[in-house]
Amino acid sequence: MTLRPVIVALTDDVMVGTRIAGTLEAAGYAVRVVGDVDALLAAARAGVDAVVLPFAARTLDGGAAIRALRADAATVALPILAFGPHVDAASRAAATAAGATRTAPNGAFFTRMPALVAALLAGTPPTAEDEAET
Numbered sequence: 001m002t003l004r005p006v007i008v009a010l011t012d013d014v015m016v017g018t019r020i021a022g023t024l025e026a027a028g029y030a031v032r033v034v035g036d037v038d039a040l041l042a043a044a045r046a047g048v049d050a051v052v053l054p055f056a057a058r059t060l061d062g063g064a065a066i067r068a069l070r071a072d073a074a075t076v077a078l079p080i081l082a083f084g085p086h087v088d089a090a091s092r093a094a095a096t097a098a099g100a101t102r103t104a105p106n107g108a109f110f111t112r113m114p115a116l117v118a119a120l121l122a123g124t125p126p127t128a129e130d131e132a133e134t
Helices: 014-026 037-047 062-071 089-098 106-122
Strands: 006-010 030-034 050-054 080-084 102-105
Touching: 006 014, 006 037, 014 030, 014 106, 030 037, 037 050, 037 062, 050 062, 050 106, 062 080, 062 089, 080 089, 080 106, 089 102, 102 106
Parallel strands: 006 030, 006 050, 050 080, 080 102
Antiparallel strands: none
């Protein structure tokens, strides 16, 4: 039996969580969707392969979530993919400064999600296509 990579997704939007889970599960990942930073830390400490989260959301501070993961010895090395609006350069820069492994605009994230997560897990550098708003 081959174990599927486990991805934890932080989101404050049920529809976004459903879309992330459905897309990644169809691509062969196990997905756990959580709605707050405490649940994210608990899930990450329990053992996951990567984290996806928004760098800009209605009620979540993506930068704070990333900093919390990077400050915890059990989660410091987890690969993190942060996504959000292509026009929100300040939040995207803040996510990178907080320690996101990669960032992607919403268009690229939602159209190329499985490929972006695979590249995140493989540690390959982003391509121009990964960075483009589609």
